[in-house]
Amino acid sequence: MIDFKTLKKLNLAEFLRKAYNFKDSPGSSRNSPKLEGFGYTIVIRKNQDGNYTWFNINGDEKGKT
Numbered sequence: 001m002i003d004f005k006t007l008k009k010l011n012l013a014e015f016l017r018k019a020y021n022f023k024d025s026p027g028s029s030r031n032s033p034k035l036e037g038f039g040y041t042i043v044i045r046k047n048q049d050g051n052y053t054w055f056n057i058n059g060d061e062k063g064k065t
Contacts, residue, residue: 013044022042052064
């Protein structure tokens, strides 16, 4: 069984940096990290429920965790 409360503790930006070698992009902030990698520039936001919303500023890709 998946423990989603434990998964929410993971930091999506840190995961992308370590697992996929994404790099911080100019204009990045602590509350809305902006990362670049694999041709994507992704902005990540964490909402009050602890879930993440992300979107690619160069395309239509977006999602939620």
